[in-house]
Amino acid sequence: MTALDVLIELLQRADLRGGELKYVGHVEVSHWLSEVFECIDTTGLLSVTSDAELTFCHECLEPHLEQVVYTTDAAGASLPAIRCPTHGRVFIDRADLKRWRLDLGAFAGALAWSLGGKTRELLQGRCWSLGSLALGQAVVSLYLVRGASWPDGPETFETTCRLSTGAAVFHLGLQTAGRLPTTVRWTPLSEALRLEANQIVFRPDLALASTGRLSEYSIRRTGKLWQLTFAGESGMVPDRLGLSYISQLLTYPRRDFDALELSAVEASLLPGGVNPEDMTESSSGTDDEIMDDEYRTSVLARLGALDAKKSQHGLTAEEAQEGDVLRQQLTASLAIGGRPRRFPTETGNVRIRVSQAIRRAIEVIRPVLPGMAEHLETFVSTGSTLCYAPDDPVSWQT
Numbered sequence: 115m116t117a118l119d120v121l122i123e124l125l126q127r128a129d130l131r132g133g134e135l136k137y138v139g140h141v142e143v144s145h146w147l148s149e150v151f152e153c154i155d156t157t158g159l160l161s162v163t164s165d166a167e168l169t170f171c172h173e174c175l176e177p178h179l180e181q182v183v184y185t186t187d188a189a190g191a192s193l194p195a196i197r198c199p200t201h202g203r204v205f206i207d208r209a210d211l212k213r214w215r216l217d218l219g220a221f222a223g224a225l226a227w228s229l230g231g232k233t234r235e236l237l238q239g240r241c242w243s244l245g246s247l248a249l250g251q252a253v254v255s256l257y258l259v260r261g262a263s264w265p266d267g268p269e270t271f272e273t274t275c276r277l278s279t280g281a282a283v284f285h286l287g288l289q290t291a292g293r294l295p296t297t298v299r300w301t302p303l304s305e306a307l308r309l310e311a312n313q314i315v316f317r318p319d320l321a322l323a324s325t326g327r328l329s330e331y332s333i334r335r336t337g338k339l340w341q342l343t344f345a346g347e348s349g350m351v352p353d354r355l356g357l358s359y360i361s362q363l364l365t366y367p368r369r370d371f372d373a374l375e376l377s378a379v380e381a382s383l384l385p386g387g388v389n390p391e392d393m394t395e396s397s398s399g400t401d402d403e404i405m406d407d408e409y410r411t412s413v414l415a416r417l418g419a420l421d422a423k424k425s426q427h428g429l430t431a432e433e434a435q436e437g438d439v440l441r442q443q444l445t446a447s448l449a450i451g452g453r454p455r456r457f458p459t460e461t462g463n464v465r466i467r468v469s470q471a472i473r474r475a476i477e478v479i480r481p482v483l484p485g486m487a488e489h490l491e492t493f494v495s496t497g498s499t500l501c502y503a504p505d506d507p508v509s510w511q512t
């Protein structure tokens with residue numbers, strides 16, 4: 115574990131409700147490399163506090179937790195010990211009782227100091243101002259908050275503790291609750307921390323720029339996953355065809371797409387594909403041959419089977435003819451560049467498939483970002499044409 119890993123784990127612990135995990139004991143610290151401890155010590159997060167009042171008996175094979183009591187030796191020094199049912203009085207090394215408190219105030223102070231400013235605790239134990247940061251043309255206020263995922267988060271950060279509009283808010287945990295104020299950006303603090311030369315450095319600028327969180331609304335595919343941000347809240351969902359359609363609709367708000375146009379989006383994402391922008395003109399009435407995706411797949415499978423049979427046993431005349439016809443159909447169904455051509459009577463079927471794909475994608479989004487699912491359900495219409503038309507304009511990064 116690097117110092118950054120340890121720090122992030124401690125921050126997540128500090129984000130939990132309840133106080134029992136707010137302390138770091140000597141045993142835990144002794145498992146860290148000394149440079150890890152030194153590095154974390156400079157962040158201010160660990161504050162030495164009163165010695166532990168409970169400790170494990172080290173004399174017994176089966177460790178048992180006992181209250182620490184103090185006895186005085188002949189020279190008048192006080193010695194920590196526990197009472198063990200088996201071994202009687204067992205003396206404890208005082209160093210083993212040392213413990214640290216997770217001190218978010220001091221930690222916030224160190225973050226603010228690294229930006230050249232001072233912290234202010236705006237809400238006890240929950241919210242600290244970290245000063246401001248010039249980001250491009252804008253000056254952004256920065257905050258550190260604890261408990262962004264707690265049930266009281268929305269009320270706390272909307273009403274009790276008002277955050278400046280456009281501010282960047284760093285939260286300790288990885289998740290936020292739903293319905294947090296959307297006038298600020300929410301970013302896990304872990305994304306703004308870097309480990310450089312055994313120093314933890316706070317780089318809010320990198321976090322805000324590299325993750326595209328300057329936009330509160332984004333939908334992007336990365337490999338087999340989609341990274342979604344809605345109202346500053348982010349989540350990942352697995353790839354679904356409908357997400358490509360949704361992405362396309364969000365890119366061109368208020369524009370009516372026909373289903374064929376949207377279903378061509380997938381093909382256009384392939385190398386050598388067609389920019390969907392170019393497809394609007396040609397999408398009106400055409401009598402081209404068409405194969406829908408399912409039919410094309412079945413044709414390809416049948417051709418594969420025929421080829422296999424041909425190489426092993428040869429084909430009957432009928433099978434050979436079938437193969438020729440299927441190959442002709444397949445060729446005719448593809449325009450230059452491998453793009454499927456359209457056929458107006460197919461529109462109804464395609465529309466149903468596209469609409470269903472969009473609905474399925476919304477259901478994939480729902481558990482991750484319920485607000486986004488609701489938003490799409492409300493503002494994406496899947497009638498005779500498909501369109502995303504929100505009441506208030508939303509600027510999506512796609």
Ligand SMILES: [Zn+2]
Nearest residue numbers: 171173174198
């Ligand atoms: Zn014991």
